[in-house]
Amino acid sequence: MHKVTVLDKKGALDCPIRDVINRIGDKWSLLILVVLSEQPTRFNELKRTIGDISQKVLTKVLKELEQEGYITRTAYDESPPKVVYDLTEMGISVLTPVGHLIDWAEKNHAMIKGNRSKTD
Amino acid sequence: MHKVTVLDKKGALDCPIRDVINRIGDKWSLLILVVLSEQPTRFNELKRTIGDISQKVLTKVLKELEQEGYITRTAYDESPPKVVYDLTEMGISVLTPVGHLIDWAEKNHAMIKGNRSKTD
């Protein structure tokens, strides 16, 4: 098994993995990163692709992802306005470990659903 | 880059990775799995090790982790009661992809914190 360390001395929550989980572990961030991995995408295009995200939340999450360096925001001075979001190098690179987790999720999905239904 | 697919036809949220993120993406689950990876652990021992988790939440998360098949719960019929939690095969196996994410988090932690402080 892969050796894992999350705890540190100061407190269980103050560790790198929590910063990452807090970011991509929410309802939408990971999805946004994946959509952007297909191609640079405009605001409303992103909203349409995801479908059921509210505009407020999309704005908020995009800001946070940008602030932590996962994505870039490029505004073109046109009318109507045009803003394009894209992955940074860091945003691209996190998709590798995330991809492993996704692979695992797909392989074990049936088992998880099976377990869950047993005790319903 | 690792090729990633999360979206499906029916809706963005109905996909395996969301089941996993919803489970280990909360405040405590991942931490519990990691603690258990060290050794099988009793309820209050788990609580002490983690430190600042409330009893209510620990109970709840343990139940959910058990229900989805990540951990086992073994109650010994003694007085005082003794209940030991341990990882299942599935619980062990998820720590591999999770470990990759943790590695990534550690390598990129400085950059994330740096990015964050730039725009504070």
Add this chain to the structure above:
DNA sequence: CAGCATCCCAGAGGATACTG
């Protein structure tokens, strides 16, 4: 020891209306 029951709160996220 290993919980259950209850009360409480902050924040995530949705809906809607408005703007440069």
Add this chain to the structure above:
DNA sequence: CAGTATCCTCTGGGATGCTG
């Protein structure tokens, strides 16, 4: 088009007290 601004709901999680 790409957002801001409000209002509202719902739930994750904490605090406290009690029990077999």
